[in-house]
Amino acid sequence: MSSALVWFRRDLRDFDHAALYHALKNYQQVFCAFVFDADILDALPRRGDRRVEFIHGCVAELDSALRARGGGLIVRHARARDAIPTLAQGLGVDAVLANRDYEPAAQARDSDVAERLRLLGIGFADFKDQVIFEKAEILTQGGGPFSVFTPYKRAWLKTLTDFHLKSYPVDKYASRLAPPPEGERVPDLATLGFDPTNLAELGITPGMMAGRRLFEDFLKRIGRYKARRDFPAVKGVSYLSVHLRFGTVSIRELARAARDAGGEGADTWLSELVWRDFYFQILWHHPRVAGASFRPEYDRVAWDRDPALFAAWCEGCTGYPIVDAAMRQINHSGYMHNRLRMIVASFLTKDLGIDWREGEAYFAEHLNDFDLAANNGGWQWAASTGCDAQPYFRIFNPVTQSERFDPDGTFIRRYLPELAKVPDKYIHAPWTLPPIDQKLAGCVIGTDYPAPVVDHAKARERTLARFAVVKGAAAESAGEA
Template sequence: MSSIIVWFRRDLRLSDNPALTAAAMSGQPIIPLYIHDETDARPIGGASKWWLAGSLQALDAELRRRGSRLILRRGATEKILEEVGREVDAEAVYWNRLYDREARDTESIIATQWKNHYAFNGALLCEPWALTTKAGSDFRVFTPFWEALLQRGEPAPPLAAPARLPAPTRWPRSDAIKDWKLRPTAPDWAAGLRSTWTPGEAAASARLDDFLQEDIGAYGRRRDFPGIVSTSRLSPHLAFGDISPRQIWHRARTRAAAHPAHESGAASYLRQLGWREFSYHLLYHFPDLPRRNWNARFDAFSWRKDEAAIEAWRRGRTGYPLVDAAMRELWTTGWMHNRARMIVASFLVKDLLLPWQAGEAWFWDTLVDADPANNAAGWQWVAGSGADAAPYFRVFNPITQCMKFDPSGAYIRRWLPELGALPDQHLHRPWDAPADILQQAGVVIGETYPRPIIDHTPARDRALAAYARMKRNI
C-alpha cells in the first residue's frame, strides 16, 4: 500500500495535529518526516536550535509509543520530500501551514510538485485571511481584530492524539539527531537553558496545567512583574508547536468555568493569545514584517550606528539595572519577561537610537521562543513603526519602570548579583548611591558594575528630536 508523508514543521506534537490526524484516518502507512532545511532564507537561531533538538526527541519518543518513528533528513525541503517520496512510494504529503514568507514559498513549490497534498491549520485559532474588517480589508488595530475573532465563537475543540499510527513495511533512512549539531558543544552555553526548560509535548501540557492551577486567577494583576513567575511561559512550546493555541484556549476556558473567580484572569490571558493571532495576521498581510517598517513613514528615520552600544546592550552592560537584568536573563535562559522585553527594546531604539532590526536579530538568535510574527511585531510595536504600535514619543523610562515593576528589586538581584547587597532604594540607580553605601555593598561603579552608557533624559530628548525630524522630512 502506498504511504503518506506527514511533514512536521513547527507542529511538533501528536495531539491537536490536524495533518497527522487526517493522515491517520486514511488508514495508510504514515511516514512522519522532519526536514532540517539549512537553505532556508532565515535559519533559526542558536537558542531555537537547542529547543528544536529537545522537541524532536520528545516527538520521536511519542511516535515510537504508537508504533511509528520520526524520520530526520537534512537538505532543501522540496528535494528531500521528492527523495523520501520515491524511497517509500508515497502518494501524498500532509502538513500544517506556516505563515512567514519563506514557509509559504516552500509550501507553494510542494503544492505544485505533489498532486496529492493536503494543508491544515494547526498553528492558529483563526487563519490570517479568515478575518476581515466590515470593509473587507485586513485589520490594522488590535481591539477590533480581537472582537471579530471572539465573535466567531469558540474555536473547534482540539483533536486527540491518534492511538496508533500505521507503519510502512520498510522505513526510509533517517539522520541521527546528534549529526545535526543543534546543541552547542564548544563552548556549551546551554546550561541555563537545560535547567530552565523541558521541550516537548508532555512538558508543554504539564506547564499549562501548573499555570492553570497556580497562576491564571491572578494573571491580570501579576503579569507585568518580571520578578515573579506569573505568566504561562508557554511561548517556546507555542513557537515549536509542542502545544496548540486551541488546546490552551479550551483548557483555560474549562478551568474558568469550574472556577468562576478565575474568569477575568482567563479572559486577560486569552487576550494575550489574541496578540499572537494579530501578529500572524500582520505577518501574513505584510510578509516583510521582520525586515521592513510596517509604517513606511519610518523609512525616513535616521538611526545611529554604534557597535559598542549594541554590544553593551546585548551583554547586559548598559549600567541600567533593569535593562541589564533582562538581557542577562535572556542570555542565560533564552527567555525574557514581556514587560522586560518592552523596556530593553525601548532602550535600544529610543535611548540608544539604534534600529529595531538589530534588536530583532539578537532576539531571533537568543530566544527559545523566537517567532517570526511575534518577534517582528513586538519590535515594531515598541519602535512605533508597527500596526497599532506604541507611539514613538512614548519613551519608557528605564528607572521609573524598574521602580514600578520591580519595586523590591527581586528581578535585579536575581540577575545582577553584583548589586545584590545594595538597599532597595538605591538598586534602581546605583550610580547615585552615596559612597559609603556603595562601599558597604561592595559596588564600585565603573568596575564591578558599569556606569550608565547614556543619560536617559537627554537621550529621550534626542529621540524625540529625531522623531520630529522624520515627521518634517515626509
C-alpha cells in the same frame, strides 16, 4: 493501498494535530517525517544553540510516541525542499500533508516543495494548526485586514465558536501509522553538528510531556495572571512560549481552557493568544514587515549606528539595572520576560536611538521561543513603527519601569550580583548612591558596575526630535510610561 507522508515542522506532537488527523483519516498508510533543515541550521551562528537542542529533544520524544502507536519518524538532515520530494517518491506515497507556516521563507519553501511534488505526480496539502484564525478569516467590515488590535480582538471573540476550538483526534485511526524503514533512528546532536547547551541546567525540558506539565501548573495560577504577569521576579506567566513555538502544545486546547476558565486572569491570557493570531495575520497580509516598518513613513526615521552602545546593550552593561538584568537573562537562558522585552526594546530604540531591526535580529538569534511574527510585532510596537504601536512620544523611563515592576530589586539582583548589597532605595539607579556608600556596598559605579551610557532625559528629547521627521513632535503632548 493509498498512502501519505506527514511532514512535521513546528507541530512536534502526536495529538490534536490537523495534518496527522487528515492523513490518518483519508489514507490507509501514513508515514511521518521530520527534516533538520540545512537551510536553517547552516545559517545559525553558533554550534551551541538551545533551540536546536530543544527541537532535537522534541523530535526524539515524538519518535518514541509514534513508535508506541506503531509508527515512528523518518528523520533527515538536509535541505527540506530536496529531502521531502525525494523521500515521498522513495516511499511511493500519494500525497504529502503538513501544517501551514506563515513566514515568507517558509511559504517560499512550501511552494517549491509542492511544485516538485506535482512534477512527481504527488499531491501536497497543508492545514491550519498553529493559530485559531488565519489569513483572511478575520476581516474588517470593509473586507480588509485589521491593523488595530482592539477591534481585531472584538471580531476574533465574536467569531469564535466551539468549532474553531475542536480537537483533531489521532487515536481513532492510529493503526494506519506506518513504521519507518528498518534502521531509521533520530540522529544525535553531534551528528547534526551541534553541541549540548545549558538547557538542562536551566530546567527547560523539551517535548509534549513537559509542555503538558507546564500547562497544568499554569491552569492552577491562571486566575492570578493579570495581577502577576508584569513582575519578572514572581511566577506569574505560563512559560509556554517555547512550547507554543514548536507545537508541543495545542493552541486550540490552550485557548479552549482559557475561555472555559473565565475570569479576569484567564480572559487576559486569552487576549495574549489573540495578540499572537493578530501578529500572524499582520505578517501574512504584509510580509514586507519582515524588513521594513509597517507604517512606511516611519522608514524615514534616521536611526543612529553606534556599535559601542549596541554592544553595551547586548552585554547588559548600559548602567541601567533593569535593562542589564534583562539582557543578561536572555544571554544566559534564551528567555526574557515579556515586560522586560518591552523595556529593553524601548531603551534600545528610544534611549540609544538604534534601529529596531538590530534589536529584532539579536532577539531572533538568542530567544528560545523566537517567532518571526511575534518578534517583529513586538519590536515594531516598541519602536512605534508598527501597527497599533505605542505612540512615539510615549517613552519608557527605565528607572520608573524598574521601580514599578521589580520594586525591591529581586530580579535585578538575580542577574546583577554586583548590585547585591546596594540598598533598595538605590537599586534602580545605583549611580545616585553616594560615593562612600558605593564603597560600603562593594559597587563603585564606573568600576564594579557601569555608569549610565546615556542620560534618559536627554535621550528622550533626541527621540522626540528624531520622530519629528514623521509627525511633528513639537505639537504632541509628551508623556512618560
